[in-house]
Amino acid sequence: MSYSMIWISFNKAEEFLALFEEIFLIKMSKDFLKWKYRDAKELGMGLTHESKLVAFYGAMPRDISYEGTLIKAVQIGDVMVHPSQRSAFTKKGAFYKVALSYINEKIGKNKDYSLAFGFPSKRAYMLGKRLELYEAVDSLVELSWDITNSKNFIIYKAREFNMSDIKWVDVIWRKMQKSLKGSLVGVRDEKWLKERYLNHPLPYTVLTIQSLFSTKATAFAVLKEHQDGNIELVDLIIDTYVIPSALKAIFSYYRKKNKKRVFCWITQSHSFLYDKAEPHTHNLDITIPFITYRSCMDIAKIRDRWFLMSGDTDFR
Secondary structure (H helix, E strand, C coil): CCEEEEEECHHHHHHHHHHHHHHHCCCCCHHHHHHHCCCCCCCEEEEEECCEEEEEEEEEEEEEEECCEEEEEEEEEEEEECHHHCCCCCCCCHHHHHHHHHHHHHECCCCCECEEECCCEHHHHHHHHHCCCEEEEEEEEEEEEECCCCCCCCCEEEEECCHHHHHHHHHHHHHHHHHCCCCEEECCCHHHHHHHHHCCCCCCEEEEEEECCCCCEEEEEEEEECCCCCEEEEEEEECHHHHHHHHHHHHHHHHCCCCCEEEEEEEHHHHHHHHHHCCEEEEEEEEEEEECCCCCCCHHHCCCCEECEHHHCCCC
């Protein structure tokens, strides 16, 4: 049998998209693909069998702030194995081959990326753990609020974002970075807001949070309305001490639109930042892994340090 390991470039997007549809039963548009891998030189590592793509391990670059410095990191995503290759989830199997090839080439000391992260389901994480590639360092929880009766006194208001607000984004990001100095947090600067949300193929609502007593922006919130009418708080650019007050402003904004429920995802380790808002908490089947194979970072410095929301994923 003829197997080959190859980098999947944008020129081979058709092969990637065909495998993606076969695995996930969803079509990905070329525009979405271009947006998703906008900062990557190639889509990822692929395994072909008789010239057909049968496995893929993709990754999207992301700058991470940690202890006041920037780390070049990469988010693992779109991990796929064709059903014909799933009989051997071992160190001889397709998943291990593409994962190990990508890690060896891209992640570690003197490589392109010092750190990798992702959002696998528990099943997918356990496969990586069993193959001695992954170790859990955190998990995601869902926080939710019934906002129908939430009429507490507020000192902040939420309004629709306009481009004149953009001048405040980097200012607030630096405050957020400082307030999360001991955490790993993806850069949330002006470039991130534009590329991740304002230029996204699908629409998001961006709200500017400001004090009732000032014209300056205090925070930015990114939200998405789901078909069931629930509102997802996808991302925040915020000095963390403002979170409880900003949430009240968001609840007030959506209560006026007759919405009933707001929810968000956050890493378990940082859910305490929302405690004053008294959320309902629900555990999600999503583990945050650390790639242990040939890692150049100490896992003890990573465990319970991630500040991640659903906007840090590639699929929300």
